[in-house]
Amino acid sequence: MxxxxxxxxxxxxxxxxxxxxxxxxxxxxxxxxxxxxxxxxxxxxxxxxxxxxxxxxxxxxxxxxxxxxxxxxxxxxxxxxxxxxxxxxxxxxxxxxxxxxxxxxxxxxxxxxxxxxxxxxxxxxxxxxxxxxxxxxxxxxxxxxxxxxxxxxxxxxxxxxxxxxxxxxxxxxxxxxxxxxxxxxxxxxxxxxxxxxxxxxxxxxxxxxxxxxxxxxxxxxxxxxxxxxxxxxxxxxxxFVADFVGLTNFLDATVEAAETTTEGGYRVNSTIGQMSVTSFEQFGKGDAVLISVRPEDVELYEQRPEGVNVIAAKVDFKVFLGEYMDYQVKVGDHQVLARVHPSFKASVGDTVYLRMNPEKCISIQDDTKYKKAA
Ligand SMILES: Nc1ncnc2c1ncn2[C@@H]1O[C@H](COP(=O)(O)OP(=O)(O)OP(=O)(O)O)[C@@H](O)[C@H]1O
Ligand SMILES: [Mg+2]
CATH class of the missing domain: 3.40.50.300 (P-loop containing nucleotide triphosphate hydrolases)
Known part of the structure; x- marks a missing residue:
């Protein structure tokens, strides 16, 4: 039209x-x-x-x-x-x-x-x-x-x-x-x-x-x-798109290998540890990428759960927002934001476990080409 x-x-x-x-x-x-x-x-x-x-x-x-x-x-x-x-x-x-x-x-x-x-x-x-x-x-x-x-x-x-x-x-x-x-x-x-x-x-x-x-x-x-x-x-x-549309966590990472079991899957070494991720582009071993994970896709557990992309973290800060809660957690020096149901209760300083579905961990090229307009 x-x-x-x-x-x-x-x-x-x-x-x-x-x-x-x-x-x-x-x-x-x-x-x-x-x-x-x-x-x-x-x-x-x-x-x-x-x-x-x-x-x-x-x-x-x-x-x-x-x-x-x-x-x-x-x-x-x-x-x-x-x-x-x-x-x-x-x-x-x-x-x-x-x-x-x-x-x-x-x-x-x-x-x-x-x-x-x-x-x-x-x-x-x-x-x-x-x-x-x-x-x-x-x-x-x-x-x-x-x-x-x-x-x-x-x-x-x-x-x-x-x-x-x-x-x-x-x-x-x-x-x-x-x-x-x-x-x-x-x-x-x-x-x-x-x-x-x-x-x-x-x-x-x-x-x-x-x-x-x-x-x-x-x-x-x-x-x-x-x-x-x-x-x-x-x-x-x-x-730019990941950042402008919605909230997201960015993690620097290096590609280690293509996943043999899943299409578009890669093994990467990120700032918070080894992860399985998804990509809509082709990457090679050694490529520097950025992993984007939405806060609502970061699950939190008190006990170590089954599955992949499970990483231990410490609760740094939390905010009650009514229908959900934001937990700022730390993996080493790195901050990760998790948005979870308010029924999840952990205190500042507690050890918790993150789990991130590999399908929700998107690897993208770190583009410096399009700067956010002032
Ligand atoms: N009549 C004009 N003369 C000179 N520069 C202009 C004129 N109109 C727009 N611009 C410039 O062109 C660029 C794009 O402007 P535009 O109005 O299309 O932005 P926008 O995306 O609609 O922004 P906003 O969300 O603030 O409305 C800006 O850098 C703006 O300063
Ligand atoms: Mg306008």
């Missing part, structure tokens, strides 16, 4: 230097799917979205929607943003102050090419206002709304047209935690029900994991990994 190929977008900064905001950005979004651009502040998410919307003119690349080019540097195509018929919510959303809530939401239907009856408009508008929780204030002047309400109104206005492509730039950023979670749920339900092809921009990894069919993780203008939420979380391809 949407095809973005080798997109480069640059800006001149105050000093006249070139800021490479989006570099060789390539991805594809099938019809009806929600695709997220995820990354830290300044990595190029908004730039990419604005390029798709036609609000920035990229330096080069191709963008096609449903097989039709809306931008192509080689064929000199640039369709004006208002001709692209996309629904949009910007990071700095804009609502019309001289209209009430209902009028703001119905505006795209009033001015659009397709004509609707009064009853149809009423139905469509109340449906989206209900979805964003603003149906009870439909008559209120838009200026008399809080920031979070205005943001929800902007979202309702983008949804009401059921656009062929919906572009959302941090649409939930101004909401408190509870409301954000509810809206996240509503948005997902509506997107799935209406089958709206959506590009979603966020720096919030839990939002990305919860909403997306696919996620592209961006760093310093580049896409560093594309995959399903599960892929991105469980099979990070590099240190």
């Amino acid at each position: 949407l095809n973005v190929k080798a997109l480069y977008t640059e800006y001149p900064n105050d000093k006249g230097e070139i800021v490479k905001a989006a570099q060789n950005v390539t991805f594809e979004v099938p019809e009806g799917k929600l695709f997220t651009l995820l990354g830290p502040s300044g990595c190029g998410k908004t730039t990419t979205l604005r390029s798709i919307a036609g609000l920035e003119r990229p330096k080069s690349g191709d963008i096609t929607v449903g097989g039709t080019a809306v931008y192509s540097s080689s064929n000199n195509v640039f369709i004006a943003p208002n001709k692209r018929n996309f629904g949009m919510v910007f990071q700095s959303y804009a609502i019309w102050p001289h209209m009430n809530v209902f009028q703001n939401a119905s505006f795209p239907l009033d001015v659009g090419n397709r004509k609707f009856s009064k009853k149809q408009i009423e139905e469509k508008v109340m449906r989206v206002l209900t979805a964003v929780g603003l149906d009870h204030v439909a008559d209120r002047e838009a200026t008399k709304m809080s920031g979070g309400q205005q943001q929800r109104l902007a979202l309702a206005r983008a949804l009401v047209m059921e656009p062929k492509l919906l572009l959302l730039d941090e649409p939930l950023s101004n909401l408190d935690a509870k409301l954000r979670e509810r809206m996240r749920f509503e948005l997902k339900r509506m997107q799935r029900e209406l089958g709206l092809t959506t590009i979603y921009v966020t720096h919030d990894q839990s939002e990305a994991l919860a909403l997306s069919h696919e996620i592209a993780v961006m760093s310093a203008g580049h896409i560093v990994q594309i995959g399903s939420p599960r892929d991105i979380y469980e099979r990070p391809r590099n240190k």
Whole structure:
């Protein structure tokens, strides 16, 4: 449905230097799917979205929607943003102050090419206002709304047209935690029900994991990994992705041998001892790798359990967090974080045993290529 190929977008900064905001950005979004651009502040998410919307003119690349080019540097195509018929919510959303809530939401239907009856408009508008929780204030002047309400109104206005492509730039950023979670749920339900092809921009990894069919993780203008939420979380391809998406333990290690019994398995010598690990890349004996293990994949026991990757440690610190507990344990000088059920009880200074399923110990290349943007 949407095809973005080798997109480069640059800006001149105050000093006249070139800021490479989006570099060789390539991805594809099938019809009806929600695709997220995820990354830290300044990595190029908004730039990419604005390029798709036609609000920035990229330096080069191709963008096609449903097989039709809306931008192509080689064929000199640039369709004006208002001709692209996309629904949009910007990071700095804009609502019309001289209209009430209902009028703001119905505006795209009033001015659009397709004509609707009064009853149809009423139905469509109340449906989206209900979805964003603003149906009870439909008559209120838009200026008399809080920031979070205005943001929800902007979202309702983008949804009401059921656009062929919906572009959302941090649409939930101004909401408190509870409301954000509810809206996240509503948005997902509506997107799935209406089958709206959506590009979603966020720096919030839990939002990305919860909403997306696919996620592209961006760093310093580049896409560093594309995959399903599960892929991105469980099979990070590099240190940047493992670090940015979720919490993880990193252990330096050297490859000793390929495991003969399991595919993609290796024996490594790590800073906390010998381990069996999994890899999605080929490594050779002597290669330096980084092992990523999520805190929830580090099991803790009071007695030495059966199995592989069992290592003795000392409890250094613990934090009670309600539904789980974080144990900071030490293996020699090395810290490991374990997230366990609160029923596990050990005291600071106690000896405990770690067990890590080899399938959850992922060896990756230590990439220095993609630095975390400031
Ligand atoms: N109009 C502009 N002129 C000059 N530089 C710009 C302009 N817009 C963005 N940039 C720069 O381009 C880079 C990418 O910016 P972009 O707004 O795409 O980041 P982002 O990923 O959306 O970040 P955030 O999460 O903070 O919104 C940054 O270095 C930014 O400073
Ligand atoms: Mg942005």
